[in-house]
Amino acid sequence: MSESKAKLRERLEEKARELGFSAIGVARADAAPKTAERLREWLASGAHGDMLWMEETAERRRSPAGLWPEVRSVISLGMSYAPAADPLALGSAPEHGRISVYAQGADYHDVIKKALKALARWLVEEAGCDLKVFVDTAPVMEKPLAEAAGLGWQGKHTNLVSRNDGSWLFLGAIYTTLELGPELEPGVPHRVHCGSCNACLAACPTDAFPAPFRLDARRCISYLTIEHKGPIPHEFRQAMGNRIYGCDDCLAVCPWNRFADTARRNQAFVPRAELTAPALADLLALDDAGFRKIFAGSPIKRIGRNRMVRNAAIAAGNSGQPTLIPQLEALTRDPDPVVAEAASWAVERLSAPAIVR
Known part of the structure; x- marks a missing residue:
């Protein structure tokens, strides 16, 4: 990589961290080729439950080019929301509701979208390219793309795990026409570092993991309390305990969280007092x-x-x-x-x- 390109990469990382991101990586648009087949199998099993938009947008989700044919590179970014307190502590306080850590602060959609747009404007000025920014609501497979970009790996609980931020990362992406080969050096994809650990699978209150690296959303408390609109099946009600929005159990027990430093947390995600134990x-x-x-x-x-x-x-x-x-x-x-x-x-x-x- 030439000195000018190395400096561009260095300044891109600096700008991203200035805007509140704790992780950044880049990859070619075709760097996660297995995504389409894994998505097809997951949808065919019905594990997405009522999330019908996953089916409706499957073609656009299968690869970045399915959403935007002009894309050549993906810049994956992560923003830490590492908790200072034990996410499982309220399990012994049944008179209070448990809200997932990620939802106790500001709306991550707004925070990340604002930062992504600012970084995108900077990149256009510096390198000249077309681009699009995405966070969560678009048909983008953020986790396999982040893995391909070197941010971490998808653990047995299917969420991204980072060496630096543990399980506590919000993800966003910038699709760009910028060619990574001549412009930016692609990130090195992570290998899976879960080993023989099954702590996340064992911690699930509703047995939502039929196998490692596979999630049946229909049994997941996060899905049931957030996405599911109808009556919650009786078989899961007692296991829900006092969880009223999401569930942190499989994330909280991951051993890699011992490396998650709350100093890296974006201050927008500091919990609001009224949401920590309502x-x-x-x-x-x-x-x-x-x-x-x-x-x-x-x-x-x-x-x-x-x-x-x-x-x-x-x-x-x-x-x-x-x-x-x-x-x-x-x-x-x-x-x-x-x-x-x-x-x-x-x-x-x-x-x-x-x-x-």
Whole structure:
């Protein structure tokens, strides 16, 4: 790599870190050739559940060129949200709801998109190219691309694991017409460093991993509390415990997290006090206006009041707190039938614990 190209790469990394990214790597657009077949198999198994958009956008997801034929290179970026506290600590506080670490701070969509756009503008000025930026909502397979770019590897829990940031990375991508060969040196893909460890698989409360490196979203608490709109299947309700938005269990037990330094965390993701341990009683009392007020600026706002109260009702049913019964009884008359059903289940569970449990 010429001195000018080396300097461009060095300045690109410096700019990315200046904008709050803790990891950056580059790869050719065709650097993850197995993605299409793995996606096809996963969709064919039905493991995506109600996430029908995964099917609808499958052709565009299969490779970067499927979304944008002009792309030649992918710049993968990671932003740390490494927690300072134990993500599993609230498991012993059933009167409180557990919110996944990633959702306790600012909405990562907004934070990362802003930083990606700023980096993209800088790159256009420095190198001259066409490009597109993506974070989460676009049909982009961020994890295999990040692996190809050298940010980390997809662990047995299917999430990216980094030597420097553990399991706590938000991912974004810049697709560009810039040729990596003549312009930027491609990153070196990681090999998998999970070894014989199965801690993430063993930690899953609902056995959502039929095999290492395979996730059945239909059994995953993150899917059930966030993506699933209807009644949560009874077989998973007790295992949910007090998890009301997402689940950190498989991530939190990963041994690589001992290298995750909270000093690398983007300050936008410092937890908001009201989201670290919300009282179930307060969540059960939410109306639409109250929900919007509390969760403004949070990724949680996307699920709406009804799904949050449904989740809180199930957590209440698992809490062993009969003082919550009056609130739950009121919710059995909620206009949303899914909320009403969850509340009825919780009332029955709290009213006859010796039988139901």
